[in-house]
Amino acid sequence: MKEIIKIVLIFNALFTMFFSACIKPKKKEVITGVKIYKLDSGLKNIFDKFDYLGINTIFCSPQIDSLKDFISLAKKRNKRVFLIVTVFYNPEALKKDTSLYAVTNRGRIAKDDWVEFICPENEEYLKNRIKYIIDLIRIYNPDGISLDFIRQFVYWEMVMPETKPEDIERGCFCKKCINGFKDFSRIKIPEDLSTTTEIADWILHNHKKEWGVWESEQIYRSLEKITKQIKAVNPKILINLHIVPWRKTDYGNGIENIAGQNLKRMSQLADYISPMCYNHMLKRKPEWICSVVRDISRRSYKPVIPSLQVEKEYLETKVSDEEFRDSVNNGLKPPSSGIVIWNWETLMSCPGKIDIVRNAFTKVRKF
Ligand SMILES: [Zn+2]
Known part of the structure; x- marks a missing residue:
């Protein structure tokens, strides 16, 4: 009898372990990112601003000045850097x-x-x-x-x-x-x-x-x-x-x-998928960002992190603060795993948008 109970208990433990592994949600990492192509001030100052804004990931051009110092400071300040x-x-x-x-x-x-x-x-x-x-x-x-x-x-x-x-x-x-x-x-x-x-x-x-x-x-x-x-x-x-x-x-x-990007296949070789959801330049409404993320998520096996434009490109009309706020909110809606602001230099020249990013980023869960 004792043996049977033992077997049942072991089986039960294995069963629980197996199912808890299956249903346990993947650790949610929300990327609060920014693309940076040029340093606009000293490194300490820039990293203080990253902290102030709640930025946890930096997508950085290898052409920026002092790249080595930049990356070593990023490690000290707990920021991830993608080149x-x-x-x-x-x-x-x-x-x-x-x-x-x-x-x-x-x-x-x-x-x-x-x-x-x-x-x-x-x-x-x-x-x-x-x-x-x-x-x-x-x-x-x-x-x-x-x-x-x-x-x-x-x-x-x-x-x-x-x-x-x-x-x-x-x-x-x-x-x-x-x-x-x-x-x-x-x-x-x-x-x-x-x-x-x-x-x-x-x-x-x-x-x-x-x-x-x-x-x-x-x-x-x-x-x-x-x-x-x-x-x-x-x-x-x-x-x-x-x-x-x-x-x-x-x-x-x-x-x-046309573009040759088969996401079902490509995503298997990647950790993140980042569609460039620049709605203003493409004459799309901010809600379109969310529809792109949803669509791409269906075909990708990896977290989707849309990149969002801060200010006008190609077109004459400016991106208003309201439109930008809408874009940020839509970019963060499920199944998004965060957003990447394109780009740092432009964001720094738009005080209203700095506040919008800070409000949004400080609300999301940090990894
Ligand atoms: Zn060719």
Whole structure:
């Protein structure tokens, strides 16, 4: 009898342990973040302001002055630092070697205003870029790497709600990428097509979906190479991904079919997903931010932390304090895991918005 009771008790304990592990909510980490590209004052002063505002995570350009001191002070002041690294956007590399340019479906080099992209099929470039990231990790030992421009060429900041997907210029349709597509999909392209535009038009007319899968595959493969090597240097380092703020229904699932960001796959290699929910520049209402976060959360396995704009970009009308407050409130609504303010320099020039951020950040739970 005693034996039976013992077995029942052990079974009961295991059963409880198993189910409590299953139902135990994951520790909620609310990111109260900011992107910083330039130091506006001394380090101590800046970190005092981070504390005042309740900022716990800093997404920082590796180009800021005194980066080493910045990161060492961040560790002392209990702030996490992600270094922002651009992947296929690299004006310096393109200046040195114009053969790196991606090619759009209109047969042009992938350059529109400040947005210029490198072909994702260039293995040598990616190898060098990974080396650059590894060097940053070895020298500065940041808590995380925040990968920006890990996507195909598209000037999404100019894509408005009414834009039709077929009117969006995209890439890359260089010879290497088209050959890669042929091998990947086993689709035969008619031999009488010769120019890039003819081939791109034929592909997008007849095999749009397959092309989207190929574009996503290129980006996923690149991300896989990057993260594998990063983790080999530091297995604990965190990875954040900057994501185009398009929902599945926007532009014919353009996030995958145009930008090449398949979140189901990419999120498995990341710790955070950060859609750039710049509603004002995209002529969207603040509530739209929440709908993007919801949509992206459904397809990602990782916490979603929308990035929010502080002041006007591209447009003439300013972002009012009321609109910004609405954006912050919408950005923090479930299932969001926090927000990232874009960016520090602009926020510091807007006293009303500093108060809004402080009020919001000091209310959320700290990790
Ligand atoms: Zn290419």
